[in-house]
Amino acid sequence: MAEFLRSRRARITPSDVGLPAGRRRRTPGLRREEVAQLAFISTEYYTRLEQARGPNPSREVLAGLARALRLSDAERDHLHHLAGVLPARPPGPPRDVRPSLLDLVRRLPLAAATVNSAIYEVLAWNDLAAALMEDFSAASRRDRNLARRAFLGPWPDGRRLYGVSDVEEFASSVAVGLRGAMARYPDSPEVAGLVDELLGGSDEFVRLWEAGAVDAPRTLCKTFRHPLVGPVTVNCDVLDVADRDQHVVIYTADPGSPSEEALRLLSVVGTQRMDVSS
Template identity: 75%
Template sequence: MDRRELADFLRSRRERISPADVGLPAGPRRRTPGLRREEAAQLAFISTEYYTRLEQARGPRPSREVLAGLARALRLSDAERAHLHYLAGASPAPPPGPSREVRQSILDLLARLPQAAAFVTSATFEVLAWNELAAALMEDFSALSPRDRNLVRRVFLAPHPERRPLYGINMADADDFARHAARRLRAAAARYPDAPEVTGLVDELLAKSPEFARLWASHDVTDRPTLSKTFHHAMVGPITVNCDVLDIADRDQQMVIYTAVPGSPSDQALRLLSVIGTQRMDAPR
């Protein structure tokens, strides 16, 4: 345990958090930057005396429970949480669960891709963010609950699996996605063994989908990328797109980007969709 480095690290993380970040009033007499020691201690569910001793490099080795409380109170990233454990002389604990917060720069990037359908998924395949063309091509995700925005639930828990309702993509592409999803979800379950949103999803799929149970039993975790997909859109017809996936490593998320070959009929269809948006041409006026 490196008491001095731990003390300095805790102080630096505490001082970067404003009271507003954690729902506390700033108050007229606040002179210290960031949180006060007693506020950090309260958020971590430990005594102010104990926390003060840690920041003065006089404290005993923190337990895993204390480290988890400190990480939560100081809003540490996964890398910072691991560093905290190393300083305390403990092996890093697994992250508490997949991140659902999309970085602002990624949201800005989505908005700057007007000719590509792009969206961000969590480690459990929940669609977290999307641009307008993705909503037009696939679905208006803003009208769905987080549970209903989960792509793996959609593909495995369909009322009629033989007609996979995965936004009109053909059966071969849907089957490829199903295999990819099962393998990626198994890897996520290893990274987040105690996360209820992961274990609950896996248990639900195992109980309700024989196909998922079969794929899960294979223990496969590697996969080949799907390079193209064909959507059959109700208003503009078939659209064949290239599929590229960018890993957002610090959040354990992925950005999926669909683009069409420039000048192709699919490119023209995507351009039309960007104008139509999510409106229905057959809707009564």
């Protein structure tokens, strides 16, 4: 831990934290007293930590050091492990999507893509996903939760979960996914509230929840029964975003297939004719 603290202190410049550089600075990074000041601890205590002579710091001290040294999430967790302290659990599933992921989703050619939270809320999507599945921008945050939609509705045009072919498989994966979210976020009112809502409103969810499964096979291919272009069969790939506990779901059609042509048509039409009856 002492070595880790020294290395991270050396890479931070005074200007990074709003301190004057000064003319007689001999250290390449911050001084020990500057780190101590930023972390709201004594210089003597911080010096002892860097010399491997101090007692293990508390969770509060570690949080101050992580803030003072501008540590990333991974570095913060590493510091906690070095100190023998388990990192604090996040209060609930993260909802902020990295700008790079938003850019990736928007740039995918002829692919419908969404970014989903750990509790199946659609956080971001591209135009083709809106045309293929639903115009998520017209739905409230509550109605953009696919777990709720899978078991409680409402379903567009009476078609359960956007008329996809893997309704039962997706329902099973939701129960498994929410069980994992409950374990990762045991103090989250949002996670507990969603599970309680599904248990109180869906006999099917009760059955799946009580089965206690902790693993479910992912669907690699599914068919959307679209009201405008008919059935669209797509490959379904899920990319895990570990640091955000999110998933990028990408739908692509086989090259040269009728489904690829359907996606091309939807990319032009967009959501402007989603009122066409099936």
